[in-house]
Amino acid sequence: MNAPRPGAGLEASRVRFARGSRLIVDGVDLTVPRGAVGALLGPNGAGKSTLLHLLAGVEAAEVAALTLDGDDLVALRRRERARRIALVEQDAQAPDGLRVDHVVGLGRVPHQSAWGGDSARDREIVARSLAAAGASSFAQRRYDELSGGERQRVNLARALAQEPELLLLDEPTNHLDIRAQLSTLELLRRLADDGLSVLAALHDLSLAASYADHVVVLAEGAVVAAGAPADVLTPELIRAVWGVEATVLAHPATGRPLIAFAPAGTDGGTGGGATAGDPGDRALVVTDSPAAS
Numbered sequence: 595m596n597a598p599r600p601g602a603g604l605e606a607s608r609v610r611f612a613r614g615s616r617l618i619v620d621g622v623d624l625t626v627p628r629g630a631v632g633a634l635l636g637p638n639g640a641g642k643s644t645l646l647h648l649l650a651g652v653e654a655a656e657v658a659a660l661t662l663d664g665d666d667l668v669a670l671r672r673r674e675r676a677r678r679i680a681l682v683e684q685d686a687q688a689p690d691g692l693r694v695d696h697v698v699g700l701g702r703v704p705h706q707s708a709w710g711g712d713s714a715r716d717r718e719i720v721a722r723s724l725a726a727a728g729a730s731s732f733a734q735r736r737y738d739e740l741s742g743g744e745r746q747r748v749n750l751a752r753a754l755a756q757e758p759e760l761l762l763l764d765e766p767t768n769h770l771d772i773r774a775q776l777s778t779l780e781l782l783r784r785l786a787d788d789g790l791s792v793l794a795a796l797h798d799l800s801l802a803a804s805y806a807d808h809v810v811v812l813a814e815g816a817v818v819a820a821g822a823p824a825d826v827l828t829p830e831l832i833r834a835v836w837g838v839e840a841t842v843l844a845h846p847a848t849g850r851p852l853i854a855f856a857p858a859g860t861d862g863g864t865g866g867g868a869t870a871g872d873p874g875d876r877a878l879v880v881t882d883s884p885a886a887s
């Protein structure tokens with residue numbers, strides 16, 4: 595039996611999964627410490643969604659080890675695993691006609707007894723989760739009548755209502771306008787600061803670099819790089835994995851990587867900008883007043 599290791603967060607070793615003869619996830623090692631935001635990056639079809647499903651227990655993987663704070667997730671009963679891990683899926687579904695607050699209430703099910711129903715505490719947690727995800731204003735509407743971005747917020751609220759220790763999210767900023775994208779990522783950051791372990795599959799490399807403590811890059815089901823965003827997201831890695839030319843700048847305020855792309859045929863891929871590891875020599879200069887220059 596594993597010893598409890600509070601603070602260890604998610605530790606996965608040699609996760610492997612095949613569909614028929616096709617290997618989809620190929621020996622992935624991954625750690626998300628408690629209180630950290632991890633970003634799972636990689637091109638379409640790399641295996642990000644599949645890996646999140648395997649970590650959540652939606653499908654069974656072969657693993658050398660899969661633990662949360664030292665507890666063996668494979669040995670946990672389904673209900674216990676559902677209390678501790680929430681997965682926000684891409685394009686999650688809910689039964690037709692269900693009201694948003696009732697959809698979010700489904701997040702409480704793993705915590706309820708079969709005959710208990712909603713308690714005042716459950717209702718309070720649902721209201722708090724709706725507010726945190728910016729979905730309170732449409733709490734009384736039907737889920738199946740919402741826009742994609744509104745649904746995405748409800749899906750996040752449902753996961754928050756689960757009060758998990760590990761929050762897995764598959765492209766949580768999909769469908770969201772830029773303000774909602776930023777507030778979602780800021781919320782994930784705050785949740786992690788409060789002790790949650792967060793792992794989100796993301797496509798926007800700059801947003802991932804801005805908010806994640808570490809990034810894991812998948813290609814063809816295998817981890818090709820992992821570590822701090824500034825160490826991992828280099829033009830060479832981006833070219834090798836995504837097949838595009840990128841300039842990696844340092845964000846003028848944070849020093850974190852800011853990844854810029856230019857249309858083919860322009861001198862955008864190798865444009866001589868400062869690298870994220872070299873914030874003292876920044877290519878971007880921001881002034882308060884354009885007239886100052």
Ligand SMILES: Nc1ncnc2c1ncn2[C@@H]1O[C@H](COP(=O)(O)OP(=O)(O)OP(=O)(O)O)[C@@H](O)[C@H]1O
Nearest residue numbers: 613618636637638639640641642643644645795812
């Ligand atoms: N139900 C399925 N049956 C067969 N193959 C599948 C199934 N689901 C996914 N795959 C395959 O598994 C591989 C990994 O898919 P996955 O959805 O995990 O990738 P992803 O990195 O999340 O991609 P995206 O960025 O496009 O969402 C792909 O080649 C995909 O075609």
